[in-house]
Each structure stands twice: as structure tokens, then as C-alpha cells.
Amino acid sequence: MLFMKTKPDKLRVSLICGTVIGAVWAIPGLNLINCCCCAGVILGGVLAVYLYQQEFTEEMQPMESSDAVILGIMTGGVAAVSALVFNLLLMALFGDVAGEMARELAGSLIERLEESGSLPSEALDQLKEEFGRSVTQSRTFIGILADLFLNLIINPLFAMLGALIGFSMFKRKRIDNTQQPQA
């Protein structure tokens, strides 16, 4: 084991994948992929493991599941911070585009519900009020900090789950070097 090369650095892969997840999380429209159980973050974790796996050579110790866990957590952490940076950048450059999109989406949804008549009018009013409040709150300083706090918990967790799925999918079969070839 002494002559084996050390494993590749996780930081580079986690920075790349974390930035990609952060961009997906922040860009309006593209962020809808996260609507299904943080699918974007999970796929980011899978991608991180895939890219990390590619950096291994024959002389290195094989990738272990603990590497996947650490890589996933690092990627998720980077994603949470980069999502905040992208959000602030987008707000500075284009104004509250995401908020407008969310308001439009909520409006059309409530309209659809009103037309179908599946909810009583008082429940619809309550929904309208809650949608409006949540969109407004998420654009305040406290709201942004709360978002960051939650993202720092949720993103590493879901990216770790993605990394573990990726590890199960991409792990190479271990070759036992201790076995001597039979004559």
C-alpha cells in the first residue's frame, strides 16, 4: 500500500459540480428541476462522483464510499453558497426576475384551481396570501439569510444522497492484488 498514489483532490470536483448546482438552483426556469425532491442537487451529487471517479488511475487506491459521502457534502456546501452568489448577481443585474416568475406561476396556478373549483374560495384566498408573503419574504435580507441557512442543510444532505447513488452506480469492481496468479 505504501507505493500507491494518494487519491485525487476532492475540492476541484466539488467546486465545479457545486457551482453547476448553484447555477441550476438560482436561474429562474432551470430551478424547476429541483421541484422534484431536489433532483438537480441529487443529480449534481451523482455527477460529482462520476467526475471524481474519472480522476482515479490504476496506481491509486480505489474510491471508497466514505469518499463519496465527503465529496457529496462538500459539493452541497459549495452549491448552497454559489446559489446565493448567483441569486444576488441575478438580482443586481436583472432585478427581481425570479420573484416575478414565481408570482406569475402562482397566479396561473391559483387561476387554474379557481376554474376547476376543487378548493373553497376561502382556501384560495389563503393560498394567494401565503404565496405573496413567501415570495416577498424570500427577497428580504432576513429571507436571503434564512434561505442560505436552509440550503446549507438541505444541499449537502441531498448531494450526499446523490453521491451515494452515484457511488453505487459507478463503482468499479475491486481487483484483489493480493491473490497470486496460479501457475
Add this chain to the structure above:
Amino acid sequence: MDTSRRIYVFCLLAVALWCSLILLAPLSKLAGFPSAITSVLYGSFAHVCHQFPDRTLFLGREPLGVCARCTAIYFSFLVSMVFLLFRNLQRGIVPPRWVLLIAAVPMAVDVALSVAGIHTSTTETRLVTGILAGGVLPFYILPPFLEAVRQLTVHRGDAVHENQA
């Protein structure tokens, strides 16, 4: 109880807590809890789900914390974890990857066709495809996770022993 099983039970309780919070969101509203509590619950789940009311199951007249598809994924994940509890957790063996693909493809197709406007996904298709995908995930996530915890604790233990020496 060995360490792996203890960690597994801890994970199981964490997932059970997550699932119960999904139910607690509407229950807290129905029970008349302060609006701050319900806002925190729904607001936290808003980070992981769109919560569109027309795609969400209702408890009474209040929507669950997450949509029907997410609810199916999380609850089938929990049920599979209970089933996995009775399997040998030490070996870290995962099923072949085609099983995961077969389980995940129907959900991906349902979402893709719905987004493309070719077929409208219904509550039934969301539930069935969600159950299928969520049901197999623990088989791919938990064995390597337990193995990872074992590796990390063993490595740390080695370091401690080296320092003591």
C-alpha cells in the same frame, strides 16, 4: 446491537421524522397551531418541493407539506428502510444498476411527457412512479452509507491509535 445497526436505526428514525413533518404541516394548521409554526413547516418543505396545490394530496382541506410525487418517494423510502432492517447490513452489497434504472425511468418518463405536453400526469401516475423510485433508493444509498461511516470511524480510530503510540 452493533454500530451499523445503531446507525441504521438512527437513519430510520430521521426519515420517519421527515415523513411525520410532512403530515404535521397540514395537521398543525387543522389543529389551529400558531401560523408561525405552519409557515416554518411549509416554508422549509418549499426548499425541496414546488408544493403546487393541484398536485398535492390533502389532509382534510389542508395540503401536505410536499406534492404527491414527493410524498410517494419519501414514504416508500421509509417503508423500504423498514424492510432493509431485516437484511444483513454488514455486507454493503447493492443490487445491479439496471434495477435502479427500471425503477426510475417511469418517473422520468412521466415528468418528461408531462413537461412536453404529450401526456398529463395524474395523481395516480405520480404516486405509482414515486413509490417505485423511492422504494428502491434505500437499497443503493444505505449500504454504502453504512460502509462509509464504518470507514470513517475506523480511519479516525487508526489516527487516534497512531497519536497515542
